[in-house]
Amino acid sequence: MSTTTQNPTDGSISKFLRWLGSKLPSFDEQADKEQRLALTAKYTNSCLVITMCIICVLLPLWTTLSLTGRGFQISHRIKHHILGRNSFLHKSKLYHNKSFKICLFWFIITAVCSTYDAKRDLLQITKRMGRVAVAMMPPLLFLSLRPSPLPRVLYLSLLPIHKWISRIVVLGSLLHTVFYIIYMHKRNVLWTKIKKLPNIYGIVALILFCLIGISSIRKFRRWNFKLFYGIHYISTWLTVILLYLHARPGIPYYTALNCFILICQIAYRLCITNITTASIINVSPSLTLFEFPLDDIALKPILPSGHVRIQIVENNFLKRWFHKLIPLQHPYTISSLPTDDTVKLIIRNGNFPLKSNSKYYITGAYEPVLNFMKKTKNSETESIIRDPFRINSSQLLHSPLYYAINARRVFIIVGGSAISFGLPLLRILNFNGVNVRLIWVSRDFHDLKLLNYFKNNFEGMEIYITGFKGNEQDIQIDYIDYEHQRNNELCAVNNTENSYLLTEHERTSHENRHFHKCNTTNNLTNLAGIDNSDEIDFTGMFATHKPKSKSDINLSNNARQPLININTNFFRDPVTLGFPQNDSENFHPNEQLDENQDVDMNLKIPSGVKVFFGRPILDDKDYEWCLQRECSLDSEGNVCFDRSINDAEELSNVWVLAAGPDGLVEGTRRWATDVGLRFHGENYAI
Ligand SMILES: Cc1cc2nc3c(=O)[nH]c(=O)nc-3n(C[C@H](O)[C@H](O)[C@H](O)COP(=O)(O)OP(=O)(O)OC[C@H]3O[C@@H](n4cnc5c(N)ncnc54)[C@H](O)[C@@H]3O)c2cc1C
Structure with a gap:
């Protein structure tokens, strides 16, 4: 006689499976068809x-509520005090x-x-x-x-x-x-x-x-x-x-709704599409200026930094119909002011065909969503005059460039061709007396030539030339976690003033050691200054220090190369830099170079613009600027981040904007939301 002993675990597993089977839905379940x-x-x-x-309801309501001072304070309290950095969720x-x-x-x-x-x-x-x-x-x-x-x-x-x-x-x-x-x-x-x-x-x-x-x-x-x-x-x-x-039963209402939305979209697009003839100016190896008359735009822009969607009018009949059938249009931001007679687009050279005197379909303009500014009607201007924080000169109030702006400070960070988003905003915010700072991260020093095509009012502009050779969409931005920074006070002090005095070798090891922890923004050297006729000669800068490989200059790996040699007098003097050679080798202009373009690499830097080499890092210095408060490091930590001080009221008047590559917009969003600032981002890559 054989006896089978059953393992008690097997029993409980089969029991559990039977229980699960009895709970899971099955096709055997009988139900009334009706x-x-x-x-x-x-x-x-x-x-x-x-x-x-x-x-349609909750999303706009949420946006509207968060724009109110009270809404901002509640959200700030939840994000930064309850779910703050030390909370389990935040980690x-x-x-x-x-x-x-x-x-x-x-x-x-x-x-x-x-x-x-x-x-x-x-x-x-x-x-x-x-x-x-x-x-x-x-x-x-x-x-x-x-x-x-x-x-x-x-x-x-x-x-x-x-x-x-x-x-x-x-x-x-x-x-x-x-x-x-x-x-x-x-x-x-x-x-x-x-x-x-x-x-x-x-x-x-x-x-x-x-x-x-x-x-x-x-x-x-x-x-x-x-x-x-x-x-x-x-x-x-x-x-x-x-x-x-x-579908059975049929779905006539759903289908009608779907077709209605799709047809409305087509009809609206056709209504706001015009044809224009463009003129093309090659500005740098990678940037082109695309110009056409404002009158050719179906919907005139109201706010700065809106965009149009464009497509070339093909000469070939079949291609033209193919584009009509599949209307792939390319969005480009209007970098001129809404009042300018000529619309200027700054275009990163890619596969989009840029041909002077060719015809293009222009759709738009599409307004940006800048929830802190709006165009005022005359009646509204009266109430704004009473606002003690605004400049109230009648010249400003009656200017077409006057906007009602509900922000004291605006911090804009853009990468590459997204300077098209930053430039008009910088100029209009400056004009309206708002404190503004624009950081432009660019791969190529040639791109600075662009500024010569725009009228002045660049106060607050900082340009960071990274030398990064990869795809523009890979430009990123870092920020320093202030919690780490508290533990590295010494490093911050060491790094600020003196690093330009180090030798190149010392600097490399110094920066590599502290790149994540120290405020490297401060030790990047300011190259351009105050004089309107500032001219910097880059002639000798790019020859001496040839990188071994692409990864040497791949700044997204945080291996930032020290680009500045110890040539202490930067102003007007030639500066020898370890910048990638043969920058111009990819320059295949589709048109003749613009006659204003110097071939000798002398770049004219307008007044108010500061130029740095390297990639910026967002840290408490930037937060300090937003708060308009001096942060001091003491043994207790950084007072900028003292939670006992209620910053919410001051912060609700500060906006951080970012535009350009995904990494840059995302990095800035993280920084802005972590420190509790209002944020708006426009991603140039879908
Ligand atoms: C709101 C907005 C404003 C922009 N403003 C500017 C600007 O001022 N200057 C500028 O140089 N670039 C701008 N861009 C990016 C620009 O639209 C694309 O880089 C451009 O369409 C690429 O064209 P291409 O033929 O070279 O693309 P491709 O070589 O075919 O594609 C390269 C990449 O470009 C992006 N892209 C291509 N077509 C489109 C499209 N129709 N819509 C969105 N993304 C696309 C995709 O990420 C794609 O991977 C903006 C994008 C957006 C969404």
């Missing part, structure tokens, strides 16, 4: 209503991951709408997943409208939500198909059902959804933006039609 249909309709319609309420990487938060939020909404009250009926859940995907289509299309009809919301800022909802829709549709296949297979009807035309439409729609999902991955977009856009645009139209043919 009730199943009613519940599916109820929860998918609710999904649409909830989503539209969140997007977690997920807390700072915007994509994760958006994805989680929308996943919960769609998951609840797909499963709530389904009573373990997997067939109902399967149906609901497909219908929820359909219900999310109108909000998805609404989120991609340009400009966004939502008040105080920039359409670009809605793109991450658009992206994540799309991905969830793709996932929902995929699960809907997979579960249906399993269900049909279980009932031995897979081949008869799958051959039915509506199901074939559904499968094609799923394939297109997957294509959209795959092509929208960042790597794909960067590899071939045109292909991404083409797939996206055509697949969107096709899926709207295919879903209409696939």
Whole structure:
């Protein structure tokens, strides 16, 4: 006789699996067909209503509330005191991951709408997943409208939500198909059902959804933006039609809503599109100035730093129609003032065709969302006159460049071609008497030539030349964690005044050791100064120090090369620098060089502009500037960050703006939100 002894753990596992099986939804669950249909309709319609309420009501409400002083103070208190740096949440990487938060939020909404009250009926859940995907289509299309009809919301800022909802829709549709296949297979009807035309439409729609999902991955977009856009645009139209043919019961209202949004977008684009003839000026190896008359813009810009979307008018008839069918336009920021007769765009040379005297479609202008400034009507000017913090000269009040500005200080950080965003703002804020600081991080010293094409009023501009040779989109910015800095007071003191006295070798090891911990911004040497006719000769600067490899100058690795030799008198004297040689080798101008362009590399630096070499680091010196307060280091730490002082009121009048490459905008956003400043960012790479 054999006896089998059962392991007690096996018993509890099978018990647990049985319990789990009894809780999980299954196709065996019997449900009334009518009730199943009613519940599916109820929860998918609710999904649409909830989503539209969140997007159209809660989002603008949140923006409006956070713009009020009280709203800012509450949010500041939560972010910086309750969920401050020492909190468990703040240390977690997920807390700072915007994509994760958006994805989680929308996943919960769609998951609840797909499963709530389904009573373990997997067939109902399967149906609901497909219908929820359909219900999310109108909000998805609404989120991609340009400009966004939502008040105080920039359409670009809605793109991450658009992206994540799309991905969830793709996932929902995929699960809907997979579960249906399993269900049909279980009932031995897979081949008869799958051959039915509506199901074939559904499968094609799923394939297109997957294509959209795959092509929208960042790597794909960067590899071939045109292909991404083409797939996206055509697949969107096709899926709207295919879903209409696939869905049972039918979805006429959803389809009508989708078509309405898409057609409105096309009609609006056509209404605000004009044709212009452009003149092209090659400014530097990488930057080109694109000019056309203001009268050619359908919607005249009101605020500074708005943008237009442009496309060349192809001579070839077929190409012209192809562009009409797939309207890929390129957004470029207006770097001239809204009142200038000529619109100037600063364009980073890429694949976009730049041909002088060619015709271009110009769509726009699209206004920026600068929630601290607006154009005043005459009646409003009266009340502003009483504001003690504004300059009230009648000359200013009656100038076309006068704006109502609800900010005392504005700190702008831009990278590469995003100087187009910073320049008009700098000039207008200066003109309106707002304290402004503009940091321009540029890879190439040649780009400074650009300033000669704009009228003066550059007060507060700081240029950092990084020498970084990679893609502009890889320019980043760092900031110093002040908690670390407290522990490195000595380093900060050492580093400020004296580092330019070190030899090159000493400087390399010195900076490499302290790059993350010390305020290197201060030891970068100011090259240009006050005189309007400042001229710096860069002739000898770029020859002596040839980097061994690209990584030598890859500043995004934080291995900042010391670019300044110990040639103490920088002003007007030639400066010998370890800058990459052959900077001009990639310069293949599509047009003749502009006649103003010097070939001898003598750059004229306007007054008010400071030039540094290296990459800036955001730290407490910048915070100090924003607060207009001197920070002192004592044994207790840095008083700038003393939590007993309530800064919220002062901080609510300070804005930090960033534009350009993703890394730079994201780095600045992290810094600004961590120290509790208002932030607005414009990312130049989608
Ligand atoms: C609001 C906004 C303002 C901008 N302002 C300026 C500016 O003033 N000066 C400037 O040089 N650049 C600006 N850009 C970036 C510029 O639009 C793209 O670099 C340009 O469209 C690239 O064209 P390309 O043919 O060389 O692109 P490709 O070589 O085809 O693609 C290179 C990269 O450019 C980006 N890109 C391409 N086409 C588009 C598009 N239609 N929309 C958005 N991104 C695209 C993608 O990230 C892509 O990976 C701005 C972007 C945005 C979103």
